[in-house]
Amino acid sequence: MMMSETKNPGYKQPLLKVRDLRLHYFTSKGEVLALDGVSFDLMAGETLGLVGESGCGKTTMGLALLNMPSPPGRIVSGSITIDGKEIVGMGDRELRREVRWAKVSMVFQGAMNCLTPVYTVRKLMLETWQEHASGKHPDPKAVEELMLRYTRRVGLPDHVLGRYPHELSGGMKQRVVIAMALFLEPRLIIMDEPTTALDVIVQAQILNLIKELRRDLGLSYLFITHDLATEAEVADRIMVMYAGKMAELGTNEQIFGSRGPRHPYTQKLLASTPLLRKKVSELAFIPGSPPDLISPPPACRFEPRCAFAKAKCGRLEPPVVEIESGHQVACWKAMEDSEYELS
Amino acid sequence: MSSPETKGPGEGPGRGEVILELRALHKNFLMHRGRTVIKAVDGLSFQLRRGEILGLVGESGCGKTTTGKLVMKLIEPTSGSIIVNGDDATRLRGAQAIAYRRRVQMVFQDPYASMNPHFKIRDVLEEPLLIHRIGATKLERTAMISEVMRRVKMVPVEDYMDRHPHMLSGGQRQRIATARTLILRPEIIVADEPVSMIDLSTRAEILHLMKAIQRDMSLSFIYITHDISTARFFTDRIAVMYLGRIVELGSQDEVIDHPIHPYTRALIEAVCEPVSGRVGLMRELPIKGEVPSAASIPAGCRFHPRCPYAKSECWELPEPELEDSGAGHLHACRRWREI
Incomplete structure (x- = not known):
């Protein structure tokens, strides 16, 4: 798998390295493959956006980075290093003292409504x-x-x-x-939907605060949300997840710039985001719903819902490939398109 | 009751007859044994026309959900009236009230909480028929259930009829919730944040479906939302609410492209859009702070403490009423010509 560890100008070294991470939930109905081989780096001082629909593994990823999967989940394999230190397999006591809140903290989704009232x-x-x-x-x-x-x-x-x-x-x-x-x-804060429960004006105030803190304190964020518009506002790079796997990862410009994203899933997600300042008569949507992660589609997980799917997509799983500097996509069509452009 | 399926000439959005009118509606909630009065809806007036989708847009606590409940007659107003076909709905009792609720139906926000988990889809859809004594035999009712399920594209009907709600996705549940309102052949549907709990990729599908049904059946919709972006896509007219009152009302293009009231402008200013190049920038926010409590509504213009343009006239003179700036675009700002 090709990674882009040294190709992000401005960020010297990865603060966080995730390699082939697998986290499964062991339920009575079977093993749910919630994170199924995800790899990425998060650079010091960077905001990495993590976007996808509910059930794609966003929150699971956030919790995994604290090595705190919610039961019945367990990290099955893979590696997470923070500041060069491996946290998969670390004992709970050490995690509490040396990792959680010391190096990585988390703003949990809806935490503002779960503060102990007394x-x-x-x-x-x-x-x-x-x-x-x-x-x-x-x-x-x-x-x-x-x-x-x-x-x-x-x-x-x-x-x-x-x-x-x-x-x-x-x-x-x-x-x-x-x-x-x-x-x-801490050096890294995982923000899980920090603005979704807020009204739009307060939302904008909190987003300004989050940006300001990062600028002044040199923090890194993993910014989790289902809302692409919010990611465009805060994230240097955006990772799109679908059904427990990474679909696409690119810079803010690569995802939201004029060329647009390459993965059909990201493209559809972007087209289904209603725009306030531009009037559209039709919004895109993706027919069907995300797959059951106990028995996901064998090859590309988006294939059953993809408008561009060919026979190959249902037979062979697309690898994560860097199609241009810093832009990774797991899609046969995107790969072929970019080869076509090169020739 | 006129059939909702007749579609007369000139009944496009904004031109139809007035089907529902709210006149100076107030709803107070008493707290602390009556020592605190929460004015959730505080002098609300608007008209809904046949075949129109009206968006009620505002932040939490602005009274939009209370308005929906008032229109549904789930709660009684403190004062004011709701006029439907010349009758005051607030005075209806007993059988008349039940008949009214058949004509005005609601789609609730949470498709997970608004259905009895023990019911099969068949039962969810049959219940309103039983309550309103529609369909003499089980067979007749089943035919009606099948028809309405086809309308919301839950096909093949047989596949879904005997499922329980937990076996459906959020989007499918919201289709069933829509079907549950349609089965009574209502004239008005109050939809309170119908897509806010649905995944982005299917949200548009539900909105498209609702819009298609609304056109086919010439229904009138009140679409309650905090999300002005979906309101732009879905509605014909938008009413912006602030602290229990409408501060701006007009066609969706007018309100969003040419907002008048400083509050509407701030709401629009605060919305994020999926475009590149914003990461290093701070958003200029013209208004500060949060919505004050509905228990202590500011005197004069209720928006003045947060308004960047407020002058002494804004708090010394009585509250501005809605006025027309032209072409049916209403606003409640005294200084609109100057700002």
């Missing part, structure tokens, strides 16, 4: 510290300072630390959740 924001943050930071920030006195610094950093007044979640608005709660992901100073 805890103040201070208590919520203290609990996070007790769980994770005895190694990195052992001094209890310094914690109050960290909490204050990061609540201010996300644009909240100091008194919020003494407030209960129900006393805060939706936008403020989301800021609290972001502060909780930040204050133990």
